[in-house]
Amino acid sequence: MAKVKTFFLCRNCGAMHPKWMGKCGECGAWDSLEEMQKGTEDLHKPKALTVEGEIIGGGEGEAVAIGDVTPMEVARVSTGIGELNRVLGGGVVPGSAILLGGEPGIGKSTLLLQALASMAGDDPSRDRKGATGTVSPPPSLSHGRSLTVAAQIATGVEVLYVTSEESAQQTQLRAKRLGFGGSRLKVLAETNLEKIAGVIGRMRPVLVVVDSVQMIYSPGNPSAPGSVSQLRDCCTELVYLAKASGTAVCLVGHVTKEGVLAGPKLVEHIVDTVLYFEGDSHHDHRIVRAAKNRFGTTLEIGLFRMTGAGLEGIEDASTLLLEPHEAGNRTAGSVITAALQGTRVLMVEVQALTTDAMLGSAKRKVSGADASRVAMIIAVLEKRAGLRLVDQDVFVNVVGGIKLMDPSADAAIALAIASAHMNRAVPEGTVVLGELGLLGELRSVAQVGQRVTEAERLGFSRAILPARTKGGGNGGMRQHLCRRIEQAIELLG
Numbered sequence: 001m002a003k004v005k006t007f008f009l010c011r012n013c014g015a016m017h018p019k020w021m022g023k024c025g026e027c028g029a030w031d032s033l034e035e036m037q038k039g040t041e042d043l044h045k046p047k048a049l050t051v052e053g054e055i056i057g058g059g060e061g062e063a064v065a066i067g068d069v070t071p072m073e074v075a076r077v078s079t080g081i082g083e084l085n086r087v088l089g090g091g092v093v094p095g096s097a098i099l100l101g102g103e104p105g106i107g108k109s110t111l112l113l114q115a116l117a118s119m120a121g122d123d124p125s126r127d128r129k130g131a132t133g134t135v136s137p138p139p140s141l142s143h144g145r146s147l148t149v150a151a152q153i154a155t156g157v158e159v160l161y162v163t164s165e166e167s168a169q170q171t172q173l174r175a176k177r178l179g180f181g182g183s184r185l186k187v188l189a190e191t192n193l194e195k196i197a198g199v200i201g202r203m204r205p206v207l208v209v210v211d212s213v214q215m216i217y218s219p220g221n222p223s224a225p226g227s228v229s230q231l232r233d234c235c236t237e238l239v240y241l242a243k244a245s246g247t248a249v250c251l252v253g254h255v256t257k258e259g260v261l262a263g264p265k266l267v268e269h270i271v272d273t274v275l276y277f278e279g280d281s282h283h284d285h286r287i288v289r290a291a292k293n294r295f296g297t298t299l300e301i302g303l304f305r306m307t308g309a310g311l312e313g314i315e316d317a318s319t320l321l322l323e324p325h326e327a328g329n330r331t332a333g334s335v336i337t338a339a340l341q342g343t344r345v346l347m348v349e350v351q352a353l354t355t356d357a358m359l360g361s362a363k364r365k366v367s368g369a370d371a372s373r374v375a376m377i378i379a380v381l382e383k384r385a386g387l388r389l390v391d392q393d394v395f396v397n398v399v400g401g402i403k404l405m406d407p408s409a410d411a412a413i414a415l416a417i418a419s420a421h422m423n424r425a426v427p428e429g430t431v432v433l434g435e436l437g438l439l440g441e442l443r444s445v446a447q448v449g450q451r452v453t454e455a456e457r458l459g460f461s462r463a464i465l466p467a468r469t470k471g472g473g474n475g476g477m478r479q480h481l482c483r484r485i486e487q488a489i490e491l492l493g
Contacts, residue, residue: 008033011228013265027265036229076295077157077206077248080118083303083313084111086342087275087288089296092207096295097239098250099268101261102277107286108252111277111304111311112209113161113175113185119207120185121156156184158205164191164215178310191225193218193234197241204247210238211252214262231263239270268292279306283401285320286311300342318347318458321400330493333420336431336460337412338451339404345454347431349399350409352416354392362391368398369413370405377414377436384440385486387421408445410436411464414485415492424492429461432488433469440485442466452477464488 008017010033015026023030076091085091092098102108163171168189175181186203190196193216200208210216216234217225224230235251242249251271254262261268268274272294279286288302303314314320322336333352338345350369357363366374374396381387396413398404411434419426426432433451434442444466445451452463455477462478469481482488 006035006037009036009228011264034228079115081115081313084115084288086300087290087302088273089293092248093295094206094248095242095246096248096273097242097271098248098273098275099253099261099271100250100275100277101253101255103255106277106279107306107311108277109174109211110178112211112250112252114178114310116159116161116185116207116209117180117183119157119159120183158203160186160188160200160203160205160208162188162190162196162208162210164210165212191215191217193237200241200245200247204245207248207250209250209252212254213251214254228264232266235267236270280401285314285401297342317344318454321402322347322349330425330428332423332425333416335412335416335419335426337409338431338433338455339406339409340447340451345451346402347455347458348402348404350412350416351397351399352420353395354389354417354421357391357393363393365395368402368404369396374413377410378417380436380438380440380485381414381418385418385489387418389421392421407435408433410434411442411485411488415488418489419492422492427462427491427493429459430464431455431460432464434466436485442482442485442488444468464491
């Protein structure tokens with residue numbers, strides 16, 4: 001009988017400690033250690049899964065020179081949804097592990113069901129944009145075949161949707177609402193990890209979605225589903241299964257009230273891609289953002305609109321975020337800026353309002369931007385531009401529910417606050433770009449040409465830019481080059 005060892009596991013970062021402590025020595029979280037018991041010979045050794053008689057994991061390895069490694073020639077598999085392909089870097093990499101998190105009801109299950117139905121070849125409303133190149137199933141699945149994207153769309157590939165929170169009938173009801181109730185995609189209502197692995201071994205699908213991983217349990221672990229140890233063991237074994245079998249695995253995870261993925265940070269470390277589904281119930285658009293991607297950039301975002309028939313990809317995001325204003329009706333406190341997200345430019349409206357403080361100290365309320373950065377901008381306006389804001393309540397809002405973290409929006413936020421405080425509107429058809437320094441200087445930003453060109457396409461006629469800006473636009477836009485924020489404020493009407 002194996003010797004039982006007691007240890008303490010941090011639910012926040014997954015670190016193991018030999019004895020209980022009030023504070024985790026790795027991540028610094030308080031009261032996050034849970035008592036665990038396990039055989040000492042299996043403490044650091046992952047369990048092996050048996051798939052159709054084949055042992056996965058636990059084998060002996062041999063180091064090879066990196067130049068002698070056989071290159072991976074398997075192409076990505078298109079999801080059939082262009083915006084999702086964009087975030088993933090072109091599609092799903094066979095054998096990869098993806099973790100998708102988001103608020104309850106944000107649309108995670110809806111998006112993945114639409115993607116699986118599209119991959120299965122049954123969704124008549126699939127988005128074919130962004131689906132280019134060659135689609136090759138994993139070596140264990142292709143048998144020497146190679147599918148073009150057109151062939152994948154016509155014939156479909158084998159996919160599996162594992163639901164641990166709903167029954168198969170409930171999943172079918174959602175599929176009918178989305179318009180693909182007769183789809184050929186396979187559904188498995190199961191929470192036992194070993195049974196799920198057995199089905200994957202028999203089917204050998206290209207992609208498996210596990211919704212959600214918090215409800216999956218391993219029979220060899222006595223802990224309850226969703227506990228730190230269960231989540232760690234199940235995610236680790238599913239990742240091993242993906243690497244060994246060539247089947248891509250997408251895990252749906254819950255998020256905490258702070259907006260981060262629930263469970264130990266170990267889960268985010270072992271997967272290849274971490275996606276966050278952002279949005280709120282007050283707006284119909286949703287954003288998929290990559291926090292980690294071993295096979296692509298983390299700068300790209302996917303934009304979707306929630307409709308009664310599911311999620312629709314948005315190609316031209318600027319028209320979604322900008323509300324048309326009446327000609328000649330300029331309002332103080334409103335400034336347009338061009339934020340860069342990956343390869344796309346988002347035209348975003350920044351609004352500000354200042355009022356006399358009524359009760360005690362002045363309030364600073366920010367929505368859609370970094371509150372600490374807005375506080376810095378207010379301090380610069382007081383010190384360098386001579387605006388008296390210490391006795392003013394300042395409210396800053398990024399319209400449309402967008403979270404604007406691009407430093408190039410500093411000048412737009414500063415001008416919006418100054419415009420509202422001085423009751424002088426920004427000239428009509430103006431876009432503002434620039435990072436604001438503590439000395440009041442406007443600093444250049446990246447990809448100015450791309451931003452200005454997009455503003456020209458949407459009808460903007462002038463731009464307020466940092467003085468050191470090089471290039472930008474097609475020459476049809478009047479550009480005001482400012483060295484300091486005071487010069488930009490002088491341009492207010």
